[in-house]
Amino acid sequence: MAIILPDEPTPIAKVPSTENKTGGWRTFRPIINYEKCIRCYICWKFCPEPAIEFDSPDAHPVAKPQLAKFDSVKINYDYCKGCGICANECPVNAIEMILEEKLEED
Amino acid sequence: MRHLPIPEEEYMLPGHTACLGCGATLVMRYLLKALGKNTILSIPACCWAVIPGVYPRRALEVPLLYTAFEVTGAAISGIKEALNAMGKEDVNVVGFAGDGGTADIGIQALSGAVERGHDVFYIMYDNEAYMNTGIQRSGSTPMGAWTTTTPGGKKRMYKWEPKKNMAEIMVAHKIPYVATATIAYPEDFIKKLKKAKEIKGPKFFQVFSPCPTGWRVPPNKSVEVSKMAVLSKAFPLYEVEHGKYRITVKPKKFVPMKDYLKMQGRFRHLTEEEIERIQEEVDRNWEELLLKEKITQGETHEI
Numbered sequence: 001m002a003i004i005l006p007d008e009p010t011p012i013a014k015v016p017s018t019e020n021k022t023g024g025w026r027t028f029r030p031i032i033n034y035e036k037c038i039r040c041y042i043c044w045k046f047c048p049e050p051a052i053e054f055d056s057p058d059a060h061p062v063a064k065p066q067l068a069k070f071d072s073v074k075i076n077y078d079y080c081k082g083c084g085i086c087a088n089e090c091p092v093n094a095i096e097m098i099l100e101e102k103l104e105e106d
Numbered sequence: 107m108r109h110l111p112i113p114e115e116e117y118m119l120p121g122h123t124a125c126l127g128c129g130a131t132l133v134m135r136y137l138l139k140a141l142g143k144n145t146i147l148s149i150p151a152c153c154w155a156v157i158p159g160v161y162p163r164r165a166l167e168v169p170l171l172y173t174a175f176e177v178t179g180a181a182i183s184g185i186k187e188a189l190n191a192m193g194k195e196d197v198n199v200v201g202f203a204g205d206g207g208t209a210d211i212g213i214q215a216l217s218g219a220v221e222r223g224h225d226v227f228y229i230m231y232d233n234e235a236y237m238n239t240g241i242q243r244s245g246s247t248p249m250g251a252w253t254t255t256t257p258g259g260k261k262r263m264y265k266w267e268p269k270k271n272m273a274e275i276m277v278a279h280k281i282p283y284v285a286t287a288t289i290a291y292p293e294d295f296i297k298k299l300k301k302a303k304e305i306k307g308p309k310f311f312q313v314f315s316p317c318p319t320g321w322r323v324p325p326n327k328s329v330e331v332s333k334m335a336v337l338s339k340a341f342p343l344y345e346v347e348h349g350k351y352r353i354t355v356k357p358k359k360f361v362p363m364k365d366y367l368k369m370q371g372r373f374r375h376l377t378e379e380e381i382e383r384i385q386e387e388v389d390r391n392w393e394e395l396l397l398k399e400k401i402t403q404g405e406t407h408e409i
Contacts, residue, residue: 011161011162012162013158013161013162013163013164014162014164015162015163015164016119016121016163016164016165017119017120017121017122017123017158017159017163017164017165018119018120018121019121019163020121020122020123020159020163021121022120022121022122022123025126039108041108041109041110041111044110045110045111045112045292046132046289046292046329048124048127048128048129048131048132048135048328049120049122049131050116050118050120050135051120054108057107069107070107070108070109071107071108076120078120079120079121081126082126083126083127083318083325083326083328084126084127084324084325084326085127085325085326085328085329087326088326088327088329088330089329089330097326
């Protein structure tokens, strides 16, 4: 008797998790103060999501002229859960955690 | 232009369902950054079994095979040997399990796999309890900790047994490479992984990964608390290459164990004497490690 194998012998998960917009979990929103940001990418290094992305060097204001050649960072609020590691690890305190409801009021 | 401290490629997707500030997701992120796309993972029941999300979701760009709780070691042995039979010998096969799945339930399969000498990686992400099922005590829970199965009360029934030293158990198997790492030092972790990639045979990593939910720590402190664990000697970072110890992070100034314990709600009940006892234990372990490094590096013949 011939053995008929199914097309997929085991179930294979194929839908990327990027379809889950986990930003809805957030209570506190991290806001980057570009006047302070020294573009060291430590926030990117420690983001457990990862929800910190790179942007072009001139997309945001620069703190010092010598930093103008480096890429800037931005937060993808679709996925950021607002854990606050970035704000805690930032060496120049350029990220502030603000209550979402407060932002909605403004 | 950007100067990045760690590789830029991402193989872990956002949108996964880990808790806020999860240490285990950072372990996976750094692991895949170091090993690259040519990797197959096998994961037993643990936090990472739920982090990718419900079927049909996936959070990784590499193949991942779920197994039963106790068989991670057997599963990676099988995957590796099947790949060898197919002539694909350059694939990194990784077992990725929590501390319960490594130190308690999965220890026999792991012991067998490393004893047989398969060319595999085994990553134990150590969040020091069964976090996925609701913070039950494991063999890797540290002394003095509160968990839901060591709840304390009037008789102070906390976990008073010492933490099982999984890295030393693996050193005792005489495998070519054993290392400890933590998420607060990703450069160190990635360097060790890249070194291990060049070594043939079983490689074991114990990676300290804080769990804000189970440790009663605010989510934004999870990287800070893992740094404090290294600075207070609670979790020293070292590697053992062919039996030779090398401490990779030697802090210039140590912080007292008290500062590390007071950061975490699971240790809030500890009295001064109990903290003293834990401090003594940690100091002794550190001295022992320094001595091991000295002896195995061949600097002394006095013993």
